[in-house]
Amino acid sequence: MFYRDFYTGLVRAAAIGLGTFGATACSVAQQDSFTLITELPPGFSIKGEASYVPRTGESCTVPSRQGKNHPGKKFFKQDLNNKAQTAHFTVPLISDEGGCPLVLKSFGYEVDAKYGPARLSIGRDYTGISFEDKATNTSKITPPDTLQKDCQWLFRTVGPKNNISKILSCKAVAAPASPEAIQRDELSGKSLTVVFSLAQEELPYMGDTWIKFPEGWKRCLGKSIEDPYGFCNGNTTKFKPFKMPDGRDCTVYPNCTE
Structure with a gap:
């Protein structure tokens, strides 16, 4: 009986020890990363x-790329959706790929948005987040x-037919x-949440090329209908059609007809 009880006690102790170790390992893994939540508008x-750089004080360098292996970079992706969507990425704060202790330096976004049915009717912009070492002073800065x-x-407008093309511009809002x-x-x-929003109002890409009227924007004629620049230069009576x-075929943007 004694040996059976002793053996049972050992098994239970080992199980508890393993459970504690597992919880500790999980906790350590969580502390080495954060969750990046990205909210996207429709389309x-x-x-x-x-991107990762050597930890402060390290003399090593980021290992060079080998095939598809990028030791100093990690990639994430969220496909286009016609509805609003939320992406969750687990982003490591440190990395030791290639034997060099690395820390997260930045997270860059390539943002694509679709504005028309054609395959190339896509606007693109770039934005990102920067990271740094803990401040040397004693004051604690709470991250947003x-x-x-x-x-x-x-x-x-672009090309001889004055086709409408759109450019996507994304800027950080400083809190x-x-x-x-x-x-x-x-x-x-x-967790850190990044919210992308899309303004309801669209604006001309270049100044002095469109004039706004109550019914919408009209494209200035310029020197002729073939003028690729088409600056208004004070001419507020002559305009040219364009293709959505x-x-x-339209004369006012975005309502198409007056």
């Missing part, structure tokens, strides 16, 4: 690139929970007392 897709990125369509770079140590095991991304 958007993103590619993310986390949410970052805002405001996007807007800028329209123009009061928000740091330019986030201290990576303060993000361990936490869906193929319609």
